[in-house]
Amino acid sequence: MSGLAHLIRCTYRFVNKIVVSSFVERWQPETNTFHLTVGDMTITLDDVVTILGFPIVGKSISVQKLSERGAIALVVNTLEIDAQEVRHEMSSARGNLVRLEWLRAHFHNVTDNDSMERIACADLTTISSYTWGVAALAYLYRQKGYASRSGMKKIAGYMTLLEEWIYEHFRGFQPHLNMNYTQDMPHVYRWTSRREFGEKTQLQAFREELDRLFETRTRVAEMSIRITQLRFTTIYLITHPFIEVGYKDSVQHPDILYYAIDAIEQFLQD
Known part of the structure; x- marks a missing residue:
């Protein structure tokens, strides 16, 4: 109903921290581009459509900033979880948010055979009419700006989009092809994500590879x-x-x- 169900299948289970780090440290918040020796490159809305199949045309996503009380009430009313439990989770997550593993812990055993009362926790019929691709890209831009600052060690946003964009455009970073990929699928299914080992040496190797780019x-x-x-x-x-x-x-x-x-x-x- 939401049009976003395929994210469950296509989202990479692990983030390739070394690949992501080698690009994020080259991000320029003033221009929202990666500064490379061949010039500036960036993720576009066309990339979002091609890679994820996200809608970029429709209703804009614009919401007011929620207070802590409002955020707790929203989760309680939508997911029907105890308020005290939600409050504890938001305190652990340090913000008006809940972690994916917390949601998995609560709903991992829900199946299509369960009653509609158990499955239906919100009206999902209008979700597909919103421009989720625009929102995902704008949020990722902002988070890359934060992460590019000196001393920052974390980044938020949909890392699968960033990682897959790197694989699509930079051959030296590409992992193994997904042998089950077909042309009618979004490009996110094209690659099999991998974990890198030897973080410091591998990160330095990627930095040097990017420095050697020439046009x-x-x-x-x-x-x-x-x-x-x-x-x-x-x-x-x-x-x-x-x-x-x-x-x-x-x-x-x-x-x-x-x-x-x-x-x-x-x-x-x-």
């Missing part, structure tokens, strides 16, 4: 592209043995491509 320009001769009435006999491509600039399966959003083509035509006509 090469390859002239592709005797190639022509026809965009309506326009013809180019020579094009230039930015290639790199380490970076995947885009998604090579297909054009993910052709309407955006058509808009870009129209813009190019108009620019050349002017």
Whole structure:
């Protein structure tokens, strides 16, 4: 009903701390980009759609900041858990939040065979109409800004999105392919996440690999592209043995491509 059920299957069980750390320390909060030797790169809404299949069009997610009492009441009324238990969990989590392992402890034994009274704890029918992709990306931007500060040792946000984005675009970090992946799945199912060992030495190796990135320009001769009435006999491509600039399966959003083509035509006509 919510449209988010596949997150249970696609969320990585472990966060690859070394891979994430090597990129977060290059995050620039002023521009919301990773500062690399080849230029700046960032996670876009197109990435969110392609990687997770999250909706980026719909109702905006905007809520007022809850007081401690309001947050406890929300969890109690929605999940029907004892207020004292909720208060203790929020105190342990140090904020108006509950931890995923705490939710698992309470609901791990719920199955499809249970009564609807046990399963239905909230109205989920309207959840899919909200722009969860936009909210997830905006929150991740903010948390990477916090984590990039000197002395910070933790980061919040949906790490599966960040980790998968790295795998999609940087070949040297890619883990094993998921042999059960098919083209109609979101790209998050494409890789099998891994844990790194030897944290200090491996982190330094990743840092050095990122420092060695360079941009090469390859002239592709005797190639022509026809965009309506326009013809180019020579094009230039930015290639790199380490970076995947885009998604090579297909054009993910052709309407955006058509808009870009129209813009190019108009620019050349002017």
